[in-house]
Amino acid sequence: YVLLQLDLINAPKAWLGTRALAMMSVIIVNIWRGFPFFAITLLAGLQGIPAELYDAGKVDGASVIKRFRHITFPGVIPVMAVVTLLSTIWTFNDFAIIWLLTQGGPGDATEVLSTLTYKIAIGGTELGKGVAVSVTLMPLLLLLIILLTRFTAEREERL
Secondary structure, eight states, X not given: OHHHHTTSOSSOOOTTTSHHHHHHHHHHHXXXXXXXXXXXXXXHHHHTSOHHHHHHHHHTXXXXXXXXXXXXXXXXXXXXXXXXXXXXXXHHHOOHHHHHHTTTOSTTTTOOHHHHHHIIIIISOOHHHHHHHHHTHHHHXXXXXXXXXXXXXXHHHHO
């Protein structure tokens, strides 16, 4: 309705009813839902950077861009790595958004492992197959956790 009133689109769109727009709509809802967590975590990471580092950068004659590049950005990388890991795990395990919006449809355009697991185990009453599908996600998430742990450990060793 708002997009129509602002003349950004000229006709109503079936955001959740077409294969082309359904996944994009679900992704936008997921980003919207996670944005407060990302913002608050980034703010906490920024507040964890000592002000003395910025003062030293000013004294050394560093420009705003150089202070961002050499102080701010390296200071928030560990925080953003954890946020990325958590949001990835939560997104992979998220069932509610997709099920409430599209139930994996239209067709199978928004089908993910969590909705497939539900359809097989609960809807199809094949609990064993549903558990097998859900367990296939574990190696991928374990790999992500290992990579992040190594990345964080290497950064801490350098500091």
